[in-house]
Amino acid sequence: MGLLTKMKIIKKEKLAQNSGIVIIKLEISSPLLSQKAKPGQFVALMLSEQGERIPLTIVNSDPVKGTITLILQEVGLTTKLLAKLDVGDSLYSLTGPLGHATEIKNYGKVILVGGGVGIAEIYPVAKALKKIGNQVIAILGARTKEILILEKELKEVSDQLLIATDDGSYGRKGFTTDILDELLKKEKYDLVYAVGPIPMMRKVAGVTKNYNVKTIVSLNALMVDATGMCGGCRVNVAGETKFSCVDGPEFDAALVDWDTLDKRNKVYLEQEKHICKLHNL
Numbered sequence: 001m002g003l004l005t006k007m008k009i010i011k012k013e014k015l016a017q018n019s020g021i022v023i024i025k026l027e028i029s030s031p032l033l034s035q036k037a038k039p040g041q042f043v044a045l046m047l048s049e050q051g052e053r054i055p056l057t058i059v060n061s062d063p064v065k066g067t068i069t070l071i072l073q074e075v076g077l078t079t080k081l082l083a084k085l086d087v088g089d090s091l092y093s094l095t096g097p098l099g100h101a102t103e104i105k106n107y108g109k110v111i112l113v114g115g116g117v118g119i120a121e122i123y124p125v126a127k128a129l130k131k132i133g134n135q136v137i138a139i140l141g142a143r144t145k146e147i148l149i150l151e152k153e154l155k156e157v158s159d160q161l162l163i164a165t166d167d168g169s170y171g172r173k174g175f176t177t178d179i180l181d182e183l184l185k186k187e188k189y190d191l192v193y194a195v196g197p198i199p200m201m202r203k204v205a206g207v208t209k210n211y212n213v214k215t216i217v218s219l220n221a222l223m224v225d226a227t228g229m230c231g232g233c234r235v236n237v238a239g240e241t242k243f244s245c246v247d248g249p250e251f252d253a254a255l256v257d258w259d260t261l262d263k264r265n266k267v268y269l270e271q272e273k274h275i276c277k278l279h280n281l
Contacts, residue, residue, distance in 0.1 A: 007028050007029050007030045007090065007091055007094055008028065008029050008088060008089065008090050008091075009026055009027070009028055009029075009085055009086065009087055009088065009089050009090075009091070010027050010028065010029050010067065010087060010088075011025075011026070011027035011087060012024065012025070012026055012027075012085075012086060012087055013025045015071065015149045015150075016146060016147040016148070016149055017146070017147075018143075018144055018146035018147045019143075019144070019147075021073065021074075021143070021147050022073065022074040022083060023071065023072070023073045023074075023117055023147065023149055024071070024072055024073075024074070024082075024083045025059075025069065025070070025071050026069070026070050026071075026072070026082075026085075027067050027068075027069050028067060028068055028069075028070065028091065028094070029066060029067055030066065030067060030068050030094055031066035033058070033061065033068050033094060033096055033097060034061045034062055034063045034065070034066050034067055034068050035061075035063050036096075036097050037058045037061040037068060037096070037097045038097065038101035038102070039101060039102045039104060039124040039125045039127070039128045040057075040099065040100065040101045040102030040124070040125060040218065040249070040250060041057075041058055041096065041097035041098060041099050041100075041101050042055045042056060042057045042058060042096060042097070042098050042099050042226075042249065043055070043056055043058060043068070043070070043094045043095060043096035043097065043098065044094070044095040044096060044098060044223070044225075044226035044227075045070075045078075045082070045091060045093070045094055045095075046091065046092040046093045047078060047081055047082060047085075047091060047092055048092050049092060051078060051081075051092065052077075052078055052224075053095075053223070053224065053225060053226060054076075054078045054079065054223070055098070055223045055226050055245070056070045056071075056072055057070070057071075057120060057121045057124075057218075058070065058096065058097060058124070059071050059120045059121070059123055059124060060123075060124060068094075071117060071120035071149070072117070073116070073117040077279060077281060080279075080281045081279075081281070095226065095227070098226055098227070098245060098246075099244075099245060099246070099248060099249045099250075100247075100248065100249075100250065102125050102128070102193075102216075102250060104125075104128045104129060104132060105132070106132055106133050106134055107129070107134055107190040107191040108134065108135065108189075108190040108191075109134070109135045109137070109187075109188070109189045109190050109191075110129055110134045110135065110136055110137070110189065110190060110191045110192070110193065111137045111138075111139065111180065111183060111184075111189050111191070111192045111193070112125060112126050112129075112136065112137070112138045112139070112158075112192075112193045112194070113138075113139045113141070113176050113177075113180060113192065113193070113194040113195075113196065113200075113204055114138070114139070114140050114141070114154075114176075114194075114195055114196055115140075115141040115142070115176055115194075115195070115196025115197055115200040115201075116141070116142060116143075116147070116196055116197055116200075117149070118194075118195035118196030118197070118200075118218075118220075119140050119142075119148075119149050119150050119154070119195075119196075120149065120150060121195040121218055122138065122154075122193065122194075122195050123150050123153055123154055123157075125193055126138055126154060126157050126158060127157040130157045130158065130159075131157075135159050136157065136158045136159050136160075137158065137159060137160045137161075137162070137183065137189075138154045138155075138157075138158040138160070138161050138162070139162045139163075139164070139176045139179050139180060139183075140154065140161070140162070140163050140164070140171075140176070141163070141164045141165070141166075141175060141176035141196065141200065142165055142166070142170075143165065143166045143167065144165055144166065144167050144169045144170075145165055145169040145170035146169075148163065148165070148170060151163070162179050164176050164178065164179055175200070175203070176196070176200060176204075177200065177203045177204055177207050180192070180204060180207050180208070181207050184207065184208065184210075184211040184213065185211075189213055190213075190214070191213070191214050191215075191216070192204065192208050192213050192214070192215040192216070192253075193215075193216045193217075193218075194215065194216070194217050194218075194253065195217065195218045195220075198220070198258065198261060198262050198265060199262075201217045201219075201253065201258075202258040202262075204217070204253060205217065205253035205254055205256065205258070208253065208254075209254055214252075215252070215253035215254060216250050216251070216252065216253065217250065217251060217253040217256065218248070218249045218250050219235055219244050219248055219249050219250075219251060219256070219261065220249075220265070221233040221234070221235050221244040221248075221249075221261060221264065221265065222264060222265055223244065223245055225245075226245045227245060227246070228243050228245055228246035231243065233245050234264075235248070235251070235256065235257070235260070235261050235264075236256070236257035236260045236261075237251050237252070237255045237256055237257070238252075238255040
């Protein structure tokens with residue numbers, strides 16, 4: 001059951017900015033959530049009583065300090081307004097931790113693939129998997145070097161860190177799935193875990209299917225209430241309707257209906273652009 005709290009921002013950091021992409025890290029005072037949060041879980045956040053509720057992954061939790069860390073990219077109205085808040089400002093509410101936690105066990109050899117702001121979501125999972133003895137290979141992808149995040153943090157919890165950028169400005173030029181395919185050709189891995197844009201996760205699923213490797217993806221389906229009541233985050237998995245918020249957010253990549261997920265996530269694009277324009281954002 002989620003905990004509803006009203007908390008303050010105690011630290012704010014701009015992690016990246018380039019070509020209109022802005023990524024912000026917030027550390028938020030939340031003693032109750034910091035005690036409960038596990039890798040793979042998220043919170044639903046509101047800025048005001050009239051505002052929308054958005055999901056953000058819990059990147060880190062510190063029970064001693066009583067804080068949780070969230071990372072967001074400015075995309076729609078709420079994330080842009082959230083990025084304008086500063087240290088000392090209060091959020092209207094945080095509900096969480098929500099969703100099923102990642103199953104952390106000793107799989108053996110694990111590859112984690114993070115694309116864009118999805119890198120923030122693989123970090124707590126990588127840290128937990130490494131802690132119990134897994135061999136962790138992390139593959140990070142970004143459009144360009146300037147918007148690559150958490151490289152240092154993931155290097156500390158990975159046996160090997162590989163980087164790809166679309167423009168070749170850092171690491172190798174190309175995509176995370178190019179590196180993934182090369183790794184799977186050379187040796188056997190026990191698990192692939194991927195988070196990022198839908199096209200990237202879809203391609204990861206296609207690559208790993210060829211090698212019969214268990215693959216888990218954390219889906220960024222649109223959410224409204226994030227507690228299983230509205231059905232807005234429904235996804236088709238193995239021919240059945242699932243809700244990302246209460247059944248996920250993680251699912252077997254080979255069973256996801258990627259066409260439906262992609263279409264649903266584009267439903268409100270024009271409305272989002274319109275509301276941002278009204279607020280001069």
